[in-house]
Amino acid sequence: MAAVLLTGWEWHPVLVAALAVTGVGYVAIWRRGTAPSRAALLAWQGGLFAIAVATCSGVDPLSDARLSAHMVQHELLTFLAAPLLVAGMRPVTLALLPRLGFPLARWGHALTRPRTAWMVAAAVLWGWHWPPAYDYALAHPAVHDVEHVTLLMAYTLYWSPFTPFGHAVAALRTDAARTLYLATGGAQSGLLGAVLAFAGTPVYRHYAAAPTGGEVALADQQLGGMIMLLSGAVVFALAGAVTMRDE
Amino acid sequence: MDPNAPTLNATNGPVLRAAIVYLVAGLGTVAVMGLLGVLMRLDHGGVLMVSPDWFYRIMTLHGAGMIPGLLFASFGGLAAVVSTEARLSSRALWVGLVLYLTGMMLVVFAVVPGRFAAGWTVLDPLPYEGKTWTLSAGVVAYAGYLFTALAIVVVCASLLRATTTACGGARRALAWDVLFHPRRPSPDAAHPPVLIATVVSIVGLLMVVVGLAYLVPLFLEAAGAVRHVDALYSKNAVLLFGHTMANLSVYVSAGVVYGTLPRYAHRPWKTTWPVALAWNSIILLIFFPWSHHLYEDFVQPLGLQILGNLGSFAGGFPSFIVTIVGALALVYGAGLEWSPATILMLLGIWGWAFGGVGALLDAIVPVNQVMHNTMWVPAHFHTYNMVGVAAFAWAYLYHLTSELSGARHRWMGRWAAWLYGIGAVGTVLFFFLEGAHSVPRRYAIHDAAWQGYARAAIPFVALMVVALAWLGGEVLARLGRAWRRTHVGPV
Numbered sequence: 001m002a003a004v005l006l007t008g009w010e011w012h013p014v015l016v017a018a019l020a021v022t023g024v025g026y027v028a029i030w031r032r033g034t035a036p037s038r039a040a041l042l043a044w045q046g047g048l049f050a051i052a053v054a055t056c057s058g059v060d061p062l063s064d065a066r067l068s069a070h071m072v073q074h075e076l077l078t079f080l081a082a083p084l085l086v087a088g089m090r091p092v093t094l095a096l097l098p099r100l101g102f103p104l105a106r107w108g109h110a111l112t113r114p115r116t117a118w119m120v121a122a123a124v125l126w127g128w129h130w131p132p133a134y135d136y137a138l139a140h141p142a143v144h145d146v147e148h149v150t151l152l153m154a155y156t157l158y159w160s161p162f163t164p165f166g167h168a169v170a171a172l173r174t175d176a177a178r179t180l181y182l183a184t185g186g187a188q189s190g191l192l193g194a195v196l197a198f199a200g201t202p203v204y205r206h207y208a209a210a211p212t213g214g215e216v217a218l219a220d221q222q223l224g225g226m227i228m229l230l231s232g233a234v235v236f237a238l239a240g241a242v243t244m245r246d247e
Numbered sequence: 248m249d250p251n252a253p254t255l256n257a258t259n260g261p262v263l264r265a266a267i268v269y270l271v272a273g274l275g276t277v278a279v280m281g282l283l284g285v286l287m288r289l290d291h292g293g294v295l296m297v298s299p300d301w302f303y304r305i306m307t308l309h310g311a312g313m314i315p316g317l318l319f320a321s322f323g324g325l326a327a328v329v330s331t332e333a334r335l336s337s338r339a340l341w342v343g344l345v346l347y348l349t350g351m352m353l354v355v356f357a358v359v360p361g362r363f364a365a366g367w368t369v370l371d372p373l374p375y376e377g378k379t380w381t382l383s384a385g386v387v388a389y390a391g392y393l394f395t396a397l398a399i400v401v402v403c404a405s406l407l408r409a410t411t412t413a414c415g416g417a418r419r420a421l422a423w424d425v426l427f428h429p430r431r432p433s434p435d436a437a438h439p440p441v442l443i444a445t446v447v448s449i450v451g452l453l454m455v456v457v458g459l460a461y462l463v464p465l466f467l468e469a470a471g472a473v474r475h476v477d478a479l480y481s482k483n484a485v486l487l488f489g490h491t492m493a494n495l496s497v498y499v500s501a502g503v504v505y506g507t508l509p510r511y512a513h514r515p516w517k518t519t520w521p522v523a524l525a526w527n528s529i530i531l532l533i534f535f536p537w538s539h540h541l542y543e544d545f546v547q548p549l550g551l552q553i554l555g556n557l558g559s560f561a562g563g564f565p566s567f568i569v570t571i572v573g574a575l576a577l578v579y580g581a582g583l584e585w586s587p588a589t590i591l592m593l594l595g596i597w598g599w600a601f602g603g604v605g606a607l608l609d610a611i612v613p614v615n616q617v618m619h620n621t622m623w624v625p626a627h628f629h630t631y632n633m634v635g636v637a638a639f640a641w642a643y644l645y646h647l648t649s650e651l652s653g654a655r656h657r658w659m660g661r662w663a664a665w666l667y668g669i670g671a672v673g674t675v676l677f678f679f680l681e682g683a684h685s686v687p688r689r690y691a692i693h694d695a696a697w698q699g700y701a702r703a704a705i706p707f708v709a710l711m712v713v714a715l716a717w718l719g720g721e722v723l724a725r726l727g728r729a730w731r732r733t734h735v736g737p738v
Contacts, residue, residue: 175261175264175265175337175338175341176264176265176268176341178341179268179341179344179345179348182345183345183348183349183352186348186349186352187352190352190353190356191356191360193356194356194360194361194387195360197361197383197384197387198356198360198361198362198381198383198384222381222383225383226383226386226387229353229356229387230386230387230390233349233352233353233390233394236345236349237345237346237349237394237397240341240342240345240346241342241345244338244341244342244345245338246261246336246337246338247260247261247264247337247338
């Protein structure tokens with residue numbers, strides 16, 4: 001799998017252009033900031049790089065044949081790119097917030113309210129892994145792209161309450177709240193991983209119908225579930241270590 | 248240390264909040280796992296039929312949930328007690344909690360959807376090849392144990408840092424000034440809870456090293472990097488880790504008693520030479536008794552068998568001679584204030600002593616040859632866990648929420664504490680009777696001739712459940728006010 005991440009890159013022009021514009025635009029805003037944080041810059045560019053790995057590296061074509069590769073792609077978007085973008089978002093929001101109208105800021109606040117963000121992330125994650133939706137996305141590349149964009153957006157919302165950047169984001173203010181949010185968020189995504197890892201039959205028709213046969217599909221599904229379950233556990237534990245504060 | 252000093256001071260509100268969550272999460276886990284224990288007991292009594300598949304899954308969850316649940320509840324209590332003297336990092340406590348919850352979540356996933364039922368048995372082909380589970384479930388369960396071990400590292404490291412910083416070094420935190428200069432007065436010697444926090448955190452860190460020594464080879468086996476882990480090595484390592492962890496929760500909760508009982512006895516518990524010696528010796532002695540679980544393994548080296556017998560007895564002395572006798576001396580003639588907290592603490596001391604005697608009997612080689620695979624073993628560890636550690640943790644949660652909320656205890660609370668004691672003692676009594684009559688342990692189906700013991704225990708189990716529900720209700724009623732008070736600070 002590691003080799004796949006390094007080889008077989010396909011440069012989708014629209015995506016590469018979007019990532020480049022976002023990266024360069026960020027640097028421009030970051031340099032104009034009053035106290036530019038190098039960590040924020042690294043986080044943002046790291047987030048963009050994670051998106052590039054998920055969507056342009058060899059893992060993308062492989063995800064059509066293997067659920068485990070598809071899970072790596074989803075984990076890169078939800079558990080790596082999304083939190084990194086959130087960690088680097090502060091200079092952008094500080095620069096853009098004064099220009100945003102009041103209704104937009106109010107929308108941002110409403111969407112990033114922890115309960116809302118949690119539910120949106122859970123609904124999007126479980127919704128796209130519902131077998132008919134998942135199979136449909138694999139059969140239609142445009143829908144597949146929408147799946148990835150919505151997963152990235154949903155988890156960007158999910159991680160947002162950890163970083164207070166003014167009135168446009170509702171923040172988790174106490175360690176107790178952060179613990180509850182992380183534990184329940186980890187449990188809901190972990191449960192989905194466990195369902196896939198421990199299912200006795202292939203869940204998705206697309207993979208079960210592959211020429212390699214159902215047994216290979218089942219073994220690959222178990223691997224995919226394990227990737228989701230264990231990488232999620234590590235990321236949520238790390239998020240705990242990074243976001244807790246001495247009150 | 249002034250026994251009447253309030254727990255809440257100007258700086259420790261955040262630590263007390265974390266401590267409350269540790270106590271509630273730990274005891275909540277214990278309550279859920281206790282209900283699973285009730286299911287197993289009903290199955291033993293023939294009242295309810297649980298399939299062997301489910302029985303061993305329930306047993307796995309019960310054991311894997313109970314021991315860390317009791318340990319983390321006790322850590323919460325000790326953190327609260329120590330925070331009155333040492334500056335603990337609330338951040339570290341919350342990080343530890345996230346790791347602990349992640350570990351428990353993985354174990355639950357491995358057992359419930361994953362059907363993992365190997366408990367903590369690692370003899371090849373276990374834990375990875377079972378009739379009902381796959382390699383994935385075994386890996387997830389052991390990843391859960393790994394996260395729990397990491398949580399212990401974080402909590403112990405933070406406790407150790409706090410106590411050594413507060414005392415100006417490890418020597419003073421371990422009360423070596425008292426230990427090595429008994430005739431020289433040491434007015435600023437570490438108080439017992441600080442000494443105990445230092446000892447248990449050192450033990451916890453060493454214990455996790457042992458845990459990693461068996462977890463890493465098991466993960467290598469799962470990855471196919473090694474074919475099999477040596478059976479004798481695995482068995483020794485898993486018991487050295489697991490037995491020490493079970494014992495550690497007793498010592499952590501004892502630290503809570505050292506910090507709380509003096510408040511009700513209105514006398515300080517001083518760091519005398521015997522106290523310093525006993526607790527320092529525990530750093531070594533806690534690592535000896537594990538081997539009494541391996542007397543029946545004929546390939547175990549003779550030296551380790553002897554160590555198991557002598558080590559178990561040696562490990563019992565510090566607790567018996569110093570803590571239990573010390574606690575009784577503290578309360579004797581002190582006009583002890585009888586509240587649910589003191590009743591539960593004294594019950595816990597009894598449970599610790601009685602369970603310890605059961606353990607010492609099991610540690611004698613000829614007795615062990617007959618008793619070890621019987622219900623005697625669950626009898627002794629249920630005594631010191633259910634009647635001992637759980638009672639200590641409940642006592643402290645009741646004490647802390649009462650003190651912070653300013654609520655006074657009522658007669659119903661005292662009755663509930665006594666009834667918990669009667670229920671818990673009755674429950675373990677029938678375990679002991681089963682063991683004495685050679686009823687085997689870890690059997691999913693009990694012969695009709697054995698079922699009477701479990702049936703006779705059911706009223707006591709029910710009594711315990713009702714008493715705990717009452718105590719839990721009282722604690723919950725005070726919890727909100729106690730929590731808010733930690734934000735306000737001392738008045």
